[in-house]
Amino acid sequence: MNFIQAIILAIIEGITEFLPISSTGHMILYSSFAGIASDPFVKLFTVAIQLGAILSVVVLYFRRFFRSISFYIKLVVAFIPAAIFGVLFSDKIDALLESPVGVAISLLVGGILLLFVDGWFKKVRIDDSDEIDFLTALKIGFFQCIAMIPGVSRSGATIVGGMSQKLSRKAAAEFSFFLAVPTMFAATAKKLLDFYKDGGSLTGEQIQLLAVGNVVAFIVAMLAIKFFIDFLTKYGFKVFGIYRIVVGIIILILLVSGFKLEIV
Template sequence: MTTLDAIIIAIVEGLTEFLPVSSTGHMIITSALLGINKDEFTKLFEVCIQLGAILAVVVLYWKKFLVFDRNRLNFYIKLALAVLPALILGYLLGDKIDMLLESPLVVGITLLLGGIVLLFVDNWFQHPEIDTDEKINVFKALRIGFWQCIAMVPGVSRSAASIIGGMQQKLTRNVAAEFSFFLAVPTMAAATGYKLLKGHELLTANPGNLTLLLIGNVVAFVVAMLAIRFFIDSLKKYGFRMWGYYRIIVGAAILVAIALGYKLSV
């Protein structure tokens, strides 16, 4: 992986982490198109640059995370419960998830099917009752956490799964999106920490890998700051339909390319 490769993948991560289009799926396809060898460092890089993206959430919503009072304690309790299903299943299914991360076919199928779902989401949940995150109780938070686990399949989109889960729990679109952002922080921090714990030798043995990882996180952070603002505005104006069409087009293009014999894995 070159520095340019790292920057490109980080831009893709920053743009797509909080959009309902699957950042993991897009990074898998981007790595394949760039011809990057899918070695252990590439897998570590694609997970750990998510740390830069989630730091953008902490900065943009700093009052939620850094101002300590009774409401914040309840907020942290809800996030802790919501992240539990992903932590448990991620630990139990880690090897199988890593295998799926190498499959552009899985990404193409899930992007396409997820796009079809997004075409109808706005019509399914038309009577929300919860318009602030303070009104989310611990049971609803836990249920949203289970919805998030669907995104362990590459191409599903953690953002889409948790937002849809929130809307199914009577959250408004905006509140569901923001809670999805908040939930990304402990989820991605845990995934990054676990990946670094398992693969820290890849960084200590090669200082160049550490440099690439630092560059990737900085780029992902800056791009994610812009992407979050854009997504909230687009969600208010257009809902999910535009993202559904996007997913269908990209997913169909991937499946057609595979059917025509184009190599999308390295």
């Protein structure tokens, strides 16, 4: 992987990580077209640059992260289900990660659901993410587990989970961003640990690629978050649903035509 490919992947990560359109599906498309999907370092890179995206959340919501201890406890409570499911079903999750067809189907099904989500959850009880109680945080955490299926979208699952608990679209989106911090940090740490356990080591150039990738992902994610909050509040999920359906259909067409798509 060269620097141009690293920058493109980081841009894709920054845009798609916090939007309900599945970063996995987009990573599959680009890395397969670029011919770099089978590179072990690319698999590490696509996870490690999440640190840059995480930092964008912390910077944008700096005051929230230093407001109270209960804020952190709620994030831990919401994170617990994914942590448990990840440990118990890691082998099955890895098997799902090897199925491009599964990703395409998840994109399609998720897209269809997003077409109707705005009509399903009209009653709003919580308009500020700070008002979320511990039980609500836990319930949203279980929704995050659905995102272990590649193509579902972590942000999409948690935002819809929040709306099902009568959060406003803005409050649900913000809590989804906050929950991404421990979740993505844990995923990155595990990927790095597995990389070194398998005998991997980083060259000087690869370290530079990771540094550039994280910086780019950080900048792009900040812009994406600002755009998403405003757009979601005004227009809802329908556009994202249509977009997911289109991407899912493209992946299926490529698979049927014989194009080899590899999971990153």
